[in-house]
Amino acid sequence: MxxxxxxxxxxxxxxxxxxxxxxxxxxxxxxxxxxxxxxxxxxxxxxxxxxxxxxxxGDLNVTSTLGLTNKDLSLIRNDKNVKTAEPNHMVTVKKSQNQVVQVYSYSKTAKLNRLKLVSGRLPVNENQIVLDDKAKSDGYKLGQTYTLPKMDGLKSKSFKIVGFVNSPLFVSSTDRGTTNVGSGEVDYFAYAPSRAFDQKAFAMIAVRFNNTSGLTAGTSKYNKRVNCDQDRLESKLDARPEQRRAELIEPELAKVNQRLTQLQRQAKQLKAVPAQYQSTTTKAAAKKILAGISKLQAAKKALQKTPQATYLYNDRTANVxxxxxxxxxxxxxxxxxxxxxxxxxxxxxxxxxxxxxxxxxxxxxxxxxxxxxxxxxxxxxxxxxxxxxxxxxxxxxxxxxxxxxxxxxxxxxxxxxxxxxxxxxxxxxxxxxxxxxxxxxxxxxxxxxxxxxxxxxxxxxxxxxxPKAGKRILLERIKPLWRRMNFNQKVSYRNLFRYKTRMIMTIVGIAGCTGLMLAGFGIRDSVNDLIPDQFNQVQHYQGIVTLADSNKQIHDKNIQSQKSAMVQSVTVAPTKGIKRNATVTMIAPQSTAHFEKYVSLANPKTGKAEKFTNTGVILTEKLATDMNAKKGTVLSAKLGNKLLKVRVAGITKNYAGHYMYLTPKYFNKVSSTKYSPNSRLLKLKSETTQSRHHTSRNVLKQSGVLNVTYPRYANSTLGTVGLSSVVLIFIALSAALGLVVLYNLTNVNISERMRELSTIKVLGFYDNEVTAYVARENVVLTLAGIFFGWFIGLILHHFIMIKAQTGAILFPLTVHYPGYIWSAVLTACFSLVVGVITHYKLKNIDMLDSLSSRE
Incomplete structure (x- = not known):
């Protein structure tokens, strides 16, 4: 049985x-x-x-504006949490007018930041070099002679290309970072043996901690552990910036003072000789000595003006x-x-x-x-x-x-x-x-x-x-409308409202699938609008020029206008209950007049412009959310080795990146250092690639210019490539689900109504009329499902995009009209396909079996 x-x-x-x-x-x-x-x-x-x-x-890269020495290396290696520390040399070379390359030192015995060989082999001799795999696009090949302009830091200028590599320091396959040489963008990197360098100081020291090996990269646990280790290391090297300055300038000052003393003694001796006994040769010698004294005094002043070294600690998040x-x-x-x-x-x-x-x-x-x-x-x-x-x-x-x-x-x-x-x-x-x-x-x-x-x-x-008893429906009470309907239409509407559960389930199923598709299209729109909205609605400047001289004016025929400002990177410490810090770009314009031409400071809730005040800073929306900050909140901002306590005076709309805006007066109020603008915000007449490169080259030739960057055209994708691929999957699978759901609901509907459909066929309805009998109901349910699906899709899209706002990204909550059209068209097409399948199924109904007695 x-x-x-x-x-x-x-x-x-x-x-x-x-x-x-x-x-x-x-x-x-x-x-x-x-x-x-x-x-x-x-x-x-x-x-x-x-x-x-x-x-x-490595977990951390330590760099210094005045270079690093063996003393730094020894202090780092002696830290109890440091497993490995390796020094590296690096030079940035302007290879040609349009090409900037960073050359790093390579050691066969190095344990950290190992290169991944793409083709060829790694260098052995000091006249061999390996290039970034990206350099292949510039026409470089294995076995070629690679020539660099002669410069300090490298012993030779001619190398043989023996391989192409990828470096874990550069996760991006296109972006290689920025520099203050050439166009301001690094085109590719290269590695040459350490013996090819003649630098006394190291460019950086790579550090690997002994307590991070069991933690997955990118997770909050890993980041928190590295932050703790970094704080400990910073404390250990706290005295090094001042010591490093002394190590550099004191030997040079001693040499200058010694030579100055000698020349001053000689000048004194020549001055003691009576004028009538001074020959032409003696006078020339005295003049030469005085010029030498003046030159040495200028050199001494320049050495004394040497700034204190700044030690930078870059964790993996700084890697491109x-x-x-x-x-x-x-x-x-x-x-x-x-x-x-x-x-x-x-x-x-x-x-x-x-x-x-x-x-x-x-x-x-x-x-x-x-x-x-x-x-x-x-x-x-x-x-x-x-x-x-x-x-x-x-x-x-x-x-x-x-x-x-x-x-x-x-x-x-x-x-x-x-x-x-x-x-x-x-x-x-x-x-x-x-x-x-x-x-x-x-x-x-x-x-x-x-x-x-x-x-x-x-x-x-x-x-x-x-069977459910027939009863009047709402449409019947609207008599002018009901009278104008034909018999088939009246039957269809009565059937719809007679079986309310079937109607609701069908509408919910169709609405869910339509909503999923609309949400997918909406995610695509939000991702695609991120960059345009940031630089059309918020930031209206195209370029940032970093200067050594605060009073320097930039000149180029493509520059429409420029704004003097202090632009610095600061680390904002969280309020209570928030675990992670945030890297923030601090912008303090020298004059707040007409600043709205460069940046729109609109309140995200009211849309009204936030005004600069000398009693606080204006934060961007995502930063305020991450820091759990509101108007009146006091935050800690770390600028170099100085800690600033800033009060939030306003919050502004922003989509990409964290920004803090303040006045020079407020900066002077919260900082021990005096305000000094170090940048120019540029508005360009033409933004084409050729125009931007031409402007960069012209500006970088001017004295006092350190760097030129174009934020809008940076290679960073701001974390949107992966989302774009996910959106394609969402839309495709939502469409597939919509097709299956429509087929399934229609199939169940027909199987439940087999006797009813057989009856109307016996009564003389043609096949097309029987199909229309069912199709009319499906059309109404599909239209209702599409309509409610749009509302579901909007809610789902908003909820998803708010959850997807990670890092420094705040997605615009936009759904463009093609999304509505395509979600409706796809649903309607699937309904049509199912209708065609249904037609052939209805043609083959066996009326005798369906109408036979079931008692």
């Missing part, structure tokens, strides 16, 4: 393959997106962590492309909590409806078995097996397929970095969650409906449920 009943279960599947497969597909799509997207964030982090571990990327990569990972992880969850919810809802209707359809069979004496548990087994089989097949297949495909696909889409090896982890927790959701949808719905039906008496179950 058990065998017979099991065969009946199999027949239930084989006789309705379409229904069973649609249930499996719905669960599969939901599980695929849920597991695949949720696993992407951890897989991206794991791939990066494996790459950095293989290349042994590093933070962008992890910001993308965090944004994807944030979205993965919401979008796939809602996607799975829609899948569960539709599956619940399908399973419950299937059991409801088999009421007679359940009643007959109850009358024959079968237990409730035995009767339930058929539906339990059916439900569990559909749930497990869909969940496991979707989970496994999502794990294998989506994270790897998204990783491959992140083409703007040098991480080429994907290392995934099996997301057991997410697979289990998807399996539980799938079983809740199938087994849960079966259990609920079975419990309701099995409570009824067998005689009641064996009878058909009485």
């Amino acid at each position: 058990n065998s017979t009943y099991f065969k009946a279960t199999i027949r239930e599947i084989t006789y309705s393959w379409g229904k069973f497969i649609s249930i499996v597909l719905i669960i599969l799509l939901g599980s695929l997106l849920y597991v695949g997207i949720r696993a992407t964030g951890p897989d991206l982090d794991n791939s990066a962590d494996r790459y950095f571990a293989q290349q042994n990327l 492309g590093y933070q962008d990569y992890f910001d993308e990972s965090k944004s994807i992880a944030a979205i993965a909590v919401i979008f796939p969850g809602f996607f799975l919810f829609i899948a569960v809802l539709i599956t619940f409806t399908t399973i419950s209707r299937m059991i409801e359809k088999n009421r007679r069979e359940i009643g007959l078995m109850r009358a024959l004496g079968y237990t409730k548990g035995f009767i339930s087994m058929k539906y339990v097996i059916y439900s569990v089989l559909a749930g497990i097949l869909g969940s496991i297949a979707g989970g496994v397929f999502g794990t294998i495909t989506l994270p790897k696909f998204i990783f491959g889409m992140l083409s703007n970095n040098n991480l080429t090896q994907y290392h995934g982890v099996i997301p057991w927790a997410f697979i289990v969650e998807a399996l539980v959701a799938g079983l809740v949808a199938t087994l849960g719905s079966a259990a609920v409906v079975l419990m309701i039906n099995l409570r009824e008496k067998p005689t009641e179950l064996m009878r058909e449920r009485a």
